[in-house]
Amino acid sequence: AQSVTQLGSHVSVSEGALVLLRCNYSSSVPPYLFWYVQYPNQGLQLLLKYTSAATLVKGINGFEAEFKKSETSFHLTKPSAHMSDAAEYFCAVSPGGYQKVTFGTGTKLQVIP
């Protein structure tokens, strides 16, 4: 069985501050891990994906995430928050093969001017 846990349903940061969104996963096999962003009334957009090629994954819009097997974590970071980063962020896990992707419950990021 696979699962992801996102710590903090709401995170507030000041504009220009570090963004840190937490994700811990559980998977019986080496997983594929994803971060998606969803703006209001829109679909999900892929930010980045971990496929075991490198533990530090760089994504779009200045986001990156580090895979830490020992901590079963895949936290999302961005050095400096922009107002346009305000959105809902979903961490997701797939064990690979023809199996479904499991989404976390989401973290709503608020950026304060």
Added chain:
Amino acid sequence: DTEVTQTPKHLVMGMTNKKSLKCEQHMGHRAMYWYKQKAKKPPELMFVYSYEKLSINESVPSRFSPECPNSSLLNLHLHALQPEDSALYLCASSQDGGAGDTQYFGPGTRLTVL
């Protein structure tokens, strides 16, 4: 073209109506998905088509009926829905549904059942 399109954007229907949601992609993807998303919740998988064949049905009620006429199109036929079926319905596609496949999502159809 990395776009998944969905029509209509908004749909209001009564409980006795029959309507359809449409999804289209031209990325050559062979796996397509329907998700249901309630407010402030993650997407919930409903159906997966792989190579135009239904491969996953997540025990969805029969009032939702998927159809994949060809590799580019995915429909969701709706009949006798309930108010609790009101949600954002998202379509996604991926290369072939295999290991590590990235799913590309459409903008969704906002469905309201009266």
